[in-house]
Amino acid sequence: MYKLMRNRALQLFVNCFLVCVILSSMPVRSAIPFSAHRMSQLAQTFQSAQVQAALAWFKPHYGWINDEQARLTEIPAPPFAEAQRGQAVKVLLAAVGLEVHIDKTGNVIGELRGSNEKEIALVAAHMDTVFPAGTDVKVRRDKDRMSAPGISDNGTGLVSLVALARALHEARIKPQRTILFVADVGEEGEGNLRGMRALVDAYRDRLKAVIVLDGSGIDHVTTKALASRRIEAVITGPGGHSWSDFGIPNPINALVRASVRFLNTRVPANPRTTFNLGQIEGGTSVNSIPHEARLKVDIRSESEDELLRLENALRECMAAGVRDEMESARDRSKGKLEWKVDILGNRPGGELASDSPLLAALRAADDYTGNSSRAERASTDANIPLSLGIDAIAIGAGGNGGGAHSLQEWYEPTGREIGLQRALLTVLGASGIITEKGN
Numbered sequence: 001m002y003k004l005m006r007n008r009a010l011q012l013f014v015n016c017f018l019v020c021v022i023l024s025s026m027p028v029r030s031a032i033p034f035s036a037h038r039m040s041q042l043a044q045t046f047q048s049a050q051v052q053a054a055l056a057w058f059k060p061h062y063g064w065i066n067d068e069q070a071r072l073t074e075i076p077a078p079p080f081a082e083a084q085r086g087q088a089v090k091v092l093l094a095a096v097g098l099e100v101h102i103d104k105t106g107n108v109i110g111e112l113r114g115s116n117e118k119e120i121a122l123v124a125a126h127m128d129t130v131f132p133a134g135t136d137v138k139v140r141r142d143k144d145r146m147s148a149p150g151i152s153d154n155g156t157g158l159v160s161l162v163a164l165a166r167a168l169h170e171a172r173i174k175p176q177r178t179i180l181f182v183a184d185v186g187e188e189g190e191g192n193l194r195g196m197r198a199l200v201d202a203y204r205d206r207l208k209a210v211i212v213l214d215g216s217g218i219d220h221v222t223t224k225a226l227a228s229r230r231i232e233a234v235i236t237g238p239g240g241h242s243w244s245d246f247g248i249p250n251p252i253n254a255l256v257r258a259s260v261r262f263l264n265t266r267v268p269a270n271p272r273t274t275f276n277l278g279q280i281e282g283g284t285s286v287n288s289i290p291h292e293a294r295l296k297v298d299i300r301s302e303s304e305d306e307l308l309r310l311e312n313a314l315r316e317c318m319a320a321g322v323r324d325e326m327e328s329a330r331d332r333s334k335g336k337l338e339w340k341v342d343i344l345g346n347r348p349g350g351e352l353a354s355d356s357p358l359l360a361a362l363r364a365a366d367d368y369t370g371n372s373s374r375a376e377r378a379s380t381d382a383n384i385p386l387s388l389g390i391d392a393i394a395i396g397a398g399g400n401g402g403g404a405h406s407l408q409e410w411y412e413p414t415g416r417e418i419g420l421q422r423a424l425l426t427v428l429g430a431s432g433i434i435t436e437k438g439n
């Protein structure tokens, strides 16, 4: 079968390129007007004996954390097939005393009941990868470095979710708000955030804060959701023989004409707006006029208006490309071209308020750990709660990683303790804790 782009690895690179685009940055510290009272309350909570015990749990358990990260990464979790990895996470969460269930969508949900069950702080790490079934996900270890597809995105977030739950369990921490530890499905690509959508649907009334653990690092906090659409354009025609039917309209020709038009679309630098022709396929053999041609396009913008404008431009270009091809066809007797555009994914935008209590918790966690992080806009699971006005952030879970969405992906755990502590303190800042007498 002839494909314009048949190399699977290459297709994967292009298709999955840059899910988490970093667009803007500013220092968190200087910009946020939290009350001194709130910050000192948080600092006091962090000093309690139970929290200190939880914070101290990570370092002596580096070996366990690293090994579990490798083990979870080696359980394949292609798009729409996260169930096996989900079962493994379920066992880990149940082992630390959480009530665990798997919802209809496939999310693994571990509940740590708080004194106030009417309010929920949700901490989530996505289980799915961008890698198709059959990808070699064996983890190679070289000194500290672990290499495997998905090791950092989101092996780091996933193992940190489990480590956080275990640290709270070992330190016998009782939260005020119920904490849900969730390994969710469908974050990447055409998963279209279906796991997080289901969670927000199920818990919307009680959901007060969402903390997403995605990938490595401690240098950023995603507070703004980057809006995006993934679109597929399909052009179909009668098809025929390259020689005897020459001159009938050709869907690939039309798609190429439409694509060239679309590539000339101007997009603003500010608000930053981008597009990517990520996947193109069609046809059956080199000597056949194809029946069909398909194109997948990813468009993103800081502005919903620009997103809509670009989506409309794509439709206009498809219509024009088909028109151009029909006009230049010598033989229209065998049929004409049809075209359609389908929305494969739609990630809504949104922004966390600068005086949000969740951001205060993150900032207090940064202060405690001596970290400084910048606020960013990106496309993550946090898009869904943010678009609905629910407080949400996405953060890395520490250590260093690179090559996300590539077969060369790697992770180094050096310094991961600070990432784990920062995440733990943020979660506890958002949930509150019941302090034991004497503390």
Ligand SMILES: [Zn+2]
Binding pocket: 126, 153, 154, 187, 214, 215
């Ligand atoms: Zn991710």
